[in-house]
Amino acid sequence: MNQRTCLSVILAAGEGTRMKSALPKVLHQIAGLPMVAHVVKAAEAAGAGDLALVIGHGAEEMRKAAQKFAPEVEAFVQEKRLGTAHAVLAARAAISKGYDDILVMFGDTPLIDPDALTAARLKLAQGAAVVVIGFRTANPTGYGRLIEKGGKLVAIREEKDCSDEEKKITFCNGGLMAIAGSQAMKLLDAVGNRNTKGEYYLTDIVELASNQGLDVVATEASFENALGINNRAELAQAEGIWQARRRHEAMLSGVTLIAPETVFFSHDTEIGADTIVEPNVWFGPGVKIAGGARIHAFSHIEGAIVAAHCDVGPFARLRPGADLKQKAKVGNFCEVKQAVIEEGAKVNHLTYIGDARVGAGANIGAGTITCNYDGYLKHFTDIGEGAFVGSNSSLVAPVTIGKGGYIASGSVITESVPDDALAFGRARQKTIPGKGKELRERFASAAVAKKR
Numbered sequence: 369m370n371q372r373t374c375l376s377v378i379l380a381a382g383e384g385t386r387m388k389s390a391l392p393k394v395l396h397q398i399a400g401l402p403m404v405a406h407v408v409k410a411a412e413a414a415g416a417g418d419l420a421l422v423i424g425h426g427a428e429e430m431r432k433a434a435q436k437f438a439p440e441v442e443a444f445v446q447e448k449r450l451g452t453a454h455a456v457l458a459a460r461a462a463i464s465k466g467y468d469d470i471l472v473m474f475g476d477t478p479l480i481d482p483d484a485l486t487a488a489r490l491k492l493a494q495g496a497a498v499v500v501i502g503f504r505t506a507n508p509t510g511y512g513r514l515i516e517k518g519g520k521l522v523a524i525r526e527e528k529d530c531s532d533e534e535k536k537i538t539f540c541n542g543g544l545m546a547i548a549g550s551q552a553m554k555l556l557d558a559v560g561n562r563n564t565k566g567e568y569y570l571t572d573i574v575e576l577a578s579n580q581g582l583d584v585v586a587t588e589a590s591f592e593n594a595l596g597i598n599n600r601a602e603l604a605q606a607e608g609i610w611q612a613r614r615r616h617e618a619m620l621s622g623v624t625l626i627a628p629e630t631v632f633f634s635h636d637t638e639i640g641a642d643t644i645v646e647p648n649v650w651f652g653p654g655v656k657i658a659g660g661a662r663i664h665a666f667s668h669i670e671g672a673i674v675a676a677h678c679d680v681g682p683f684a685r686l687r688p689g690a691d692l693k694q695k696a697k698v699g700n701f702c703e704v705k706q707a708v709i710e711e712g713a714k715v716n717h718l719t720y721i722g723d724a725r726v727g728a729g730a731n732i733g734a735g736t737i738t739c740n741y742d743g744y745l746k747h748f749t750d751i752g753e754g755a756f757v758g759s760n761s762s763l764v765a766p767v768t769i770g771k772g773g774y775i776a777s778g779s780v781i782t783e784s785v786p787d788d789a790l791a792f793g794r795a796r797q798k799t800i801p802g803k804g805k806e807l808r809e810r811f812a813s814a815a816v817a818k819k820r
């Protein structure tokens with residue numbers, strides 16, 4: 369079947385007014401990726417050939433976004449929104465190249481399962497002219513109903529055109545359709561707009577094909593495959609379903625999630641077996657975690673690489689470019705950005721490490737800050753292997769601490785420190801015997817005098 373050529377047409381020209389947003393609807397994100405990019409990913413996962421994206425509303429923004437998430441997609445502009453069949457025909461130039469299979473998907477239906485696409489194409493390979501992916505629901509309001517006669521799909525009736533009897537049908541059109549390339553143009557061109565909405569309905573090709581005696585088939589998929597996002601409540605619902613699937617997958621692949629419902633993944637999170645994730649952890653895009661790590665509660669991780677057996681959090685923030693090598697530790701209330709924490713190094717408490725390297729086995733004391741920004745430029749801090757940075761030190765970049773360097777607590781380090789040197793960057797302590805008592809007595813009598 370993979371020998372059959374395929375074009376996937378993704379419809380995304382609609383406005384999405386119910387999102388109440390300046391952003392085109394299909395660019396709203398699920399798991400950190402625009403919903404239309406999820407559709408593209410599903411098509412690609414199903415090996416669904418070339419991709420055509422039909423855009424209209426917010427076309428320029430859409431084109432730009434598509435360049436990023438799917439540069440391989442060819443965009444077609446539907447100037448006027450005259451219905452789903454009309455939208456598919458915006459990609460006429462692509463369709464008429466002559467593919468074996470044409471798949472039509474909606475950009476606002478992000479949870480489609482690649483297997484459902486593959487199953488539909490299989491029906492085409494077996495001779496069907498049109499395959500509709502349907503689903504059953506107790507609440508079919510708003511969906512097109514699949515009208516069957518003698519076990520055969522003969523039409524799809526949009527809600528607004530349904531008789532009361534037809535409205536009771538609970539087998540609905542999920543919006544995904546597969547069309548034999550040899551029939552697609554003829555069928556699409558034959559669609560008219562004599563219906564309640566005055567639109568050219570893609571769904572009408574079912575009746576057209578059926579009337580011509582072509583083989584029309586309905587397959588059934590789960591409801592999620594058809595979940596169309598129209599408002600932000602549905603967006604959150606889709607996010608919830610996506611996260612639940614991903615958590616399940618992570619656990620089956622050997623990751624322990626103590627409270628799975630409180631852990632949030634991104635579309636591209638990679639996480640190795642035997643990692644333990646405590647409750648309330650957020651993974652932003654671009655995170656790779658190797659096996660055997662422990663991510664403690666309330667950590668926020670984005671664009672970071674965490675090697676095997678690292679220990680992160682609780683309450684750690686790893687920002688883009690954080691690169692933790694094996695057995696490194698970044699503890700509570702620490703922020704790491706664009707910095708390598710070498711093997712076994714420890715950044716345990718209340719610290720900011722940015723634009724830096726912390727050498728293997730180094731120990732960074734509580735409250736250490738790499739002062740990486742002078743208000744104009746970012747500068748680098750290099751901390752050597754086995755160095756010790758005492759608590760509450762400020763390392764003013766650019767600066768280098770040599771291997772085995774030792775920084776006294778409370779230092780402000782502005783000059784590089786050679787290997788194995790001890791550096792103080794603070795005023796020396798002065799201790800005056802008896803002076804504390806004297807001061808206390810003086811202040812006490814001043815207070816008494818003031819009260820009188």
Ligand code: UD1
Nearest residue numbers: 379380381382449450451452455511512541542543569596
């Ligand atoms: C559509 C189906 C309905 C199905 C439902 C599933 C039709 C006629 N109806 O209805 O049977 O149950 O999806 O969710 O196909 N679009 C364009 N250009 C247009 C019109 C639409 O690009 O001119 C795009 C929209 O941006 C959207 C998709 O096509 O992504 C679906 O359009 P929409 O108007 O939401 O169709 P529904 O009424 O939901």
Ligand code: CA
Nearest residue numbers: 476596597598
């Ligand atoms: Ca819709």
